[in-house]
Amino acid sequence: MDHVVGALRATDVQVGKAGEAVPQSYTTHAKFMYEGKTGQAFICDTKKNCDAIYAYFDILKGLAGPYTYQSDSGLVVIQLNSSLTPEQGAAAAEAIKEL
Numbered sequence: 001m002d003h004v005v006g007a008l009r010a011t012d013v014q015v016g017k018a019g020e021a022v023p024q025s026y027t028t029h030a031k032f033m034y035e036g037k038t039g040q041a042f043i044c045d046t047k048k049n050c051d052a053i054y055a056y057f058d059i060l061k062g063l064a065g066p067y068t069y070q071s072d073s074g075l076v077v078i079q080l081n082s083s084l085t086p087e088q089g090a091a092a093a094e095a096i097k098e099l
Helices: 002-009 047-059 086-096
Strands: 013-015 028-034 037-043 068-070 076-080
Touching: 002 028, 002 037, 002 076, 002 086, 037 047, 047 068, 047 076, 068 086, 076 086
Parallel strands: none
Antiparallel strands: 013 028, 028 037, 037 076, 068 076
16 A cells, blocks of 8 residues: 555545445555545455456446546546546556556
8 A cells, every 4th residue: 555655645635544445356455545535545465356346336426426537547536526636537547557
């Protein structure tokens, strides 16, 4: 999780404590603040496990918002507050891209 937090901190993230999410196929989960809005990060042992989390939030994008991103490796997923701007979402996506 430290490498995810470090990458997001470069974009002004304030990290909070871990919580729960569905599906629970992740190994690590943390909630954080990004641009004053809430978000959460998930790290998985396998891409397949993170694919399930990404798909869950993609189905709920009408409620959870459009800002769910998965790293190129597929092992990190972040979900951000729906009130962010597209530019803020793009910056967060870029921060985790190579993780």
